[in-house]
Amino acid sequence: MSDNGTRRTSTGVGSEAVPRPPCRPPLELIEADGEWLVREYRRDQADVTTFAAYxxxxxxxxxxxxxxxxxxxxxxxxxxxxxxVGDIYWNELFERLVVEWSRMLDAWVVVPDGEPVVFHAASDLESAYETGKTVLREYDFKRLVVRDGDGTTETTVEHRFLRHGIAESGVRFDRERLPAKSAEETPTDENGETDPDPPDIGPATPSSTLMAAIPDLTQLEELDTAGYVHRYRGKWTDGEEALIALLDPDRSDDRTAAKRFVTSVDDWQALSDEPTVATVYDVGVSPSPWVAYHAGERSAERLADALSLDSRLRVIEDIAAAATVAAQQDVYATEITPGTVRIRSHNEPARAALAGWGIERAVRTAFDDRRVTPYTAPEQLAGAIATTTPVYQLGTVAYRLLCGREPFRGEPTLPNAIRNGTVRPASDGTGLPSGVDAVFRRAMATDPKRRYASPEAFADALADTLR
Structure with a gap:
């Protein structure tokens, strides 16, 4: 019945207005014989089209x-x-199908939310609702929302994937047991009445999307979402704390930034089995490229002052080992800072692992942001990386751990101080023996060729002087 009491003939008008979207099957990403396949999802896999393998x-x-x-x-x-099934990613065009009253057509219509495509128009709500369930089923929309004449949601029907919870943590999914595209059941409560619409949980945010994209996360807390790379902390399913680095979703359309983020993560992941490299739990690309990794107890920046001299030296040796292993695979953009040095255990002697692996700097430089920190090597001021850049960076971090102050503190212009190498002697006011000054001067030489050949060589020289 229309608002004025007249009846109209039920009609499908999609092809007569704006063309309907194609009726294609879902896609799936699945591992087979050591490769990741992108192919059609079907219950019967006998005639499945595979599009690519990676x-x-x-x-x-x-x-x-x-x-x-x-x-x-x-x-x-x-x-x-x-x-x-770890997750389901929906095409935004198929997020929501709506049954609602159209004043323009003077009919109940079945339309994708926000799209000018009319699948069906009918004079009565019941007919439109039944057709809406058919369209939901055949076109694989995520959910069907039925609204009354005032626009209030009355009923919501979800896709069979969601109703069966196939992507929920702990659910074992056998595609052969999931019903095929059969008639969708209207959700009802224990009295047989239509269930009310679920409470409004607000629009999707990067945090909520990230939480949905990482099924192994049980908690998520924002740490810093102001920069090029957003930081989160959460609980992994094994109870360990995880940190997540996410490319700012507002910048994810920049191909250079996204590529540099992913390349840095690839370098890191290739080394993740090393005991002195922070373990990568998982990586993904929704809502933008991200990496989840083992957090350890704290960063060296937080725990440095509480560690004994022997523990600080052990931390330096661990990071030297990580950087040296990376160099053996031609990875030098390690971005060693007190914040990327993660303390795995502060029990004596403390142990550490290196995280981050140049992600932040790689993304920043994609936007021509070449900010300088006390841990920036002289050659990085010009956008270059040398094979001994990690030696310099480890030298600056060791200086902070052993001296209790940042290199170049008090210098009026940080870039000039780095270029000139005007760092305060490490033994000045710290109680360290004067012999360490020569070790630091060599590690932090402005000429990359004058530095120690490897981070481990520097760590050994430092330990020989202090032990």
Whole structure:
């Protein structure tokens, strides 16, 4: 019934107005024989089209999401194991299908939310609702929302993937057991009445999207969301604390920034099995590229003053080992700072692992932001990296750990001080023996060729002087 009491003939008008989206199957990202495949999702896998295969999951994720958006597939399933769906990524065009009253057409219509595509128009709500469930099923919309004449939500029907919770943590999913595209059931309560619409949880945010994208996270807390790389802290399923670095979603469309973020993460992940490298838990690309890693107890920046001399030397040796292993794989953009040195255990002697791996600086320079810190090497002022850049950076961090102050503190112009090498002697006012001054001068030489050949060589020289 229309508002004026007249009845209209039910009609599907999508092709007569704006063309409907194509009726394509969902995509899935799944590992097979050591490769990550991007292919169609179907219950029956006998006749499935595979679009591409990749060695790395992150490359397959980018390709899968690109194909989903470009070819207008409704969603992408990411398999974490043969029977575990880690997450479902929805094409925004298929987020919500709506049954509502159209004053312009004087009819109840079935339309994608916010899109000028009319799948169906009918004179009565019941007919439109039944057609809406069919469209939800056939086109794989995420959910169907039914609104009354005033625009108030009356009923919500979710896609069968969501109703069966296939991406929820701990759910084992057998595609053969999930019902095929059969008639969707209207959600009802224990009395057989239509369930009320779930409470409004507000618009999606980077935090909520990130939480949904990482099923192993049980908690998430914002630490810093003001810079190029956003920082979060959360609890992993094993109970350990995890830190998450996320490329600012507002900058994720910049291909150079995204590529540099991913390249830095790839370098880090290749070394993640080393005991002195912070363990990478997982990586992903939604809502923008991110990496989740083991946090350790605290950063060296927080715990430095509470550590014994022997523990500080052990931390320096651990980071030297990480940087040296990286150099053996031609990775020199390690960005060693007190903040990227994570203390794994502060029990004597303390142990440490290196995190970060140049992500922050790599992304900043994509926007021509070359800010200088007390841990910036002279060659980095000109945008260069030398094979001994990690030696210099480790020298500055060791200076902070052993002297209790940052290098170049008190200098009027930090870049000039770094270029000139005008750092206060390490033995000045610290109680350290004067022999350390020569060790630091060599490690922090302005000429990269005059430094120690490797971070481990510097750490050994420092230990020989202080032990």
């Amino acid at each position: 060695d790395r999951r992150i490359d397959a994720m980018r390709a899968g999401q690109g194909r989903m958006n470009a070819d207008r597939h409704p969603c992408l399933l990411r398999w974490d194991a043969p029977d575990i």
